[in-house]
Amino acid sequence: MSQLETWDYKPELIKWDDKPLPGGPAVTFQGPAGNLARPQYEFRPRGQTGKMVSDMIPHLAELTDEIAFVHSLTSKSNTHGPAENFLSTGFVLDGFPSLGSWVTYALGCESQELPSYVAIPDPRGVPQNGSNNWGPGFLPASFQGTTMSSKNPVRHLAATGVSSKADRAARTLLQKMNARHLEANPGDNKLAARIASYELAAKMQLSVPEINDLSTEPAHILKMYGADDTQNADKAAFAKNCILARRLIEKGVRFVQLFNGAYASGGKLNWDGHNKLKEQYDVHAEILDQPAAALIRDLKQRGLLEDTLVVWCTEFGRMPFFQKGAQGRDHNPDGFTCWMTGAGVKPGVSHGVTDDLGQKAIENVHPLYHFNATILRLLGLDYERLSFEHNGIERRLTNVEGELIPEIIA
Numbered sequence: 082m083s084q085l086e087t088w089d090y091k092p093e094l095i096k097w098d099d100k101p102l103p104g105g106p107a108v109t110f111q112g113p114a115g116n117l118a119r120p121q122y123e124f125r126p127r128g129q130t131g132k133m134v135s136d137m138i139p140h141l142a143e144l145t146d147e148i149a150f151v152h153s154l155t156s157k158s159n160t161h162g163p164a165e166n167f168l169s170t171g172f173v174l175d176g177f178p179s180l181g182s183w184v185t186y187a188l189g190c191e192s193q194e195l196p197s198y199v200a201i202p203d204p205r206g207v208p209q210n211g212s213n214n215w216g217p218g219f220l221p222a223s224f225q226g227t228t229m230s231s232k233n234p235v236r237h238l239a240a241t242g243v244s245s246k247a248d249r250a251a252r253t254l255l256q257k258m259n260a261r262h263l264e265a266n267p268g269d270n271k272l273a274a275r276i277a278s279y280e281l282a283a284k285m286q287l288s289v290p291e292i293n294d295l296s297t298e299p300a301h302i303l304k305m306y307g308a309d310d311t312q313n314a315d316k317a318a319f320a321k322n323c324i325l326a327r328r329l330i331e332k333g334v335r336f337v338q339l340f341n342g343a344y345a346s347g348g349k350l351n352w353d354g355h356n357k358l359k360e361q362y363d364v365h366a367e368i369l370d371q372p373a374a375a376l377i378r379d380l381k382q383r384g385l386l387e388d389t390l391v392v393w394c395t396e397f398g399r400m401p402f403f404q405k406g407a408q409g410r411d412h413n414p415d416g417f418t419c420w421m422t423g424a425g426v427k428p429g430v431s432h433g434v435t436d437d438l439g440q441k442a443i444e445n446v447h448p449l450y451h452f453n454a455t456i457l458r459l460l461g462l463d464y465e466r467l468s469f470e471h472n473g474i475e476r477r478l479t480n481v482e483g484e485l486i487p488e489i490i491a
Contacts, residue, residue, distance in 0.1 A: 082398070083352070083398060084152070084435075084439060085398070086120055086135055086362060088418045089439050090133035091120065091437065098118060098119035099116045099117065102402055109412070110160070110412045111404060111411050112411075113405035114400070114402050114404065114405060115402055115405040115407070116403065117401055118403045121137075121362065122136045122137040122359075127145040128145045128429070129146050130146055132429075137362060137366045138366055138369070140370045140371045140373075143374065144377055144378075144422070145429070147428045148420045148421070148422045148426075148428065148429070149428065149430040149432070150418060150419075151419055151420065151432050151452060152417075152418045152432065152435055152442075153446050153447055155442055155448050156168070156396060156414035156417075158397075159413070159414045160412070161412075162213075164397050164414065165210040165213065166210060168396045168449055169210075169213065169215075170218065170478070171449075171450065171478045171479055172480065175213060176218055177219070178218035179214060179215050179218070180478060181200070181336040182215070182218065182220050182226070183457075183467060183478045184335065184457075184462070185224050185335050186220050186221075186469070187462050188335055188460070188462075189335070190335060191333035191334075192333035194288035194332075195333070197334065197336065198215065198224065198225070198335060199227050199229060199334050199336070199337050199338070200226035200228050200338040201228070201230050201325060201339045202340050203319065203322075203341055203343045203351075204231075205342075205350045206350060208340055208351075212226075214340075220469060221271075222270070222271060222278075223273070223274040223278065226336075229289070229293070231293060231295060231318065232318050232322075252283050256280065288332075292329065292332060295308070295321055295324055302379070303324075305378070306372045306375040306376070307320040308321045308372070315368050316371070316372065320372035320375070323372040323373060323375065323376040324376075327376055327380060327383075330389055331383070341365075341369045341373070351365070352395070354399065354410060355404060356404075356408060358399075358408060360408075376391075377422060386423045389424055390424045391421065391423045392456060393419060393420050393421070394419040394452070397412055398412075400412070401438040401440050413440065415440065416435040416442035425491055426459065427491045432486065433447060448482065450479045450480065450483045450484075451483060451485070451486050452486065453479055454479050454483035454486075455486045458485055458490065464477065465477070465483070
């Protein structure tokens with residue numbers, strides 16, 4: 082998502098609108114660079130802090146006083162797949178554990194009837210790098226995320242053509258046989274994970290249909306999220322995903338990962354605004370804004386936000402100039418914004434600075450390693466001690482990097 086259309090106000094861009102960037106790059110990731118382009122939405126001061134936030138996201142803008150912004154993040158890649166890997170796993174290459182897998186490996190599961198880690202894809206499709214964003218990498222397979230959504234709940238939970246009594250008897254026998262097989266194969270992590278997943282699936286036969294049944298939500302909650310919007314099916318579906326996220330948190334699911342935006346589609350299904358940024362962002366913002374803001378408000382009014390860390394993140398930002406011959410911005414890994422709110426976060430903070438045009442982080446620069454290290458700290462974990470030996474190397478989420486961002490910690 083573009084930081085220049087949302088959280089990082091750059092009035093100099095208005096002055097330089099449609100002018101070339103002096104000394105700027107002739108070519109960026111997807112081709113020749115065009116002229117500088119002003120923010121495509123108006124900004125105005127919000128809340129007690131007076132922070133300038135875009136009109137593109139009016140509902141989220143109302144929460145500015147409760148948010149800690151980091152405006153000076155950097156990534157190691159300007160390509161969606163590797164950049165998503167770096168955001169989610171700390172490495173640009175495939176095969177490393179996701180943040181959610183590290184957290185559940187360290188903290189375990191509170192719920193005995195639901196997975197400890199759930200990933201909720203956008204109703205329009207999975208993200209560019211798919212299951213890498215919630216995969217366990219080299220951690221035991223039991224720590225991978227389970228995908229479900231309001232639109233596509235966990236499939237094949239109920240046995241067809243079998244009575245509940247016979248199903249329970251079969252599962253009891255299978256549990257005994259699995260235990261005996263595991264005793265005969267000690268130390269087989271994959272076998273143990275497979276058995277654990279089947280046992281959890283049996284419990285989920287009851288818990289998942291209940292938690293996915295949003296008909297029990299009162300009308301005012303559906304309206305608050307926008308889940309009753311009959312004019313925008315994508316918004317209503319994303320809103321229902323946000324409600325599902327809240328219900329999972331209420332039931333003790335340790336880590337919930339909620340996606341907005343799908344795979345590569347020329348910006349039609351996600352925030353990848355290369356060609357028609359304003360036109361496409363108008364569509365995506367309506368889907369995101371009200372439901373996401375309602376989720377934070379709902380967590381707060383239920384007393385859950387004080388124990389829940391909410392993180393809003395993107396794999397990189399966008400350039401201050403349009404691409405030549407287009408009305409959109411190219412990828413920018415050199416300076417972008419992510420934010421947090423909730424448990425342990427210092428509210429109303431804006432930390433880090435990009436240059437006057439928003440192209441590059443210049444003050445309090447933080448690689449995403451620092452952001453992930455701070456997330457772990459806020460969850461009660463030491464990013465330098467949380468490790469797992471793989472192929473003779475003690476691996477960490479932050480590799481051999483990482484520092485805390487104390488300015489956003491309460």
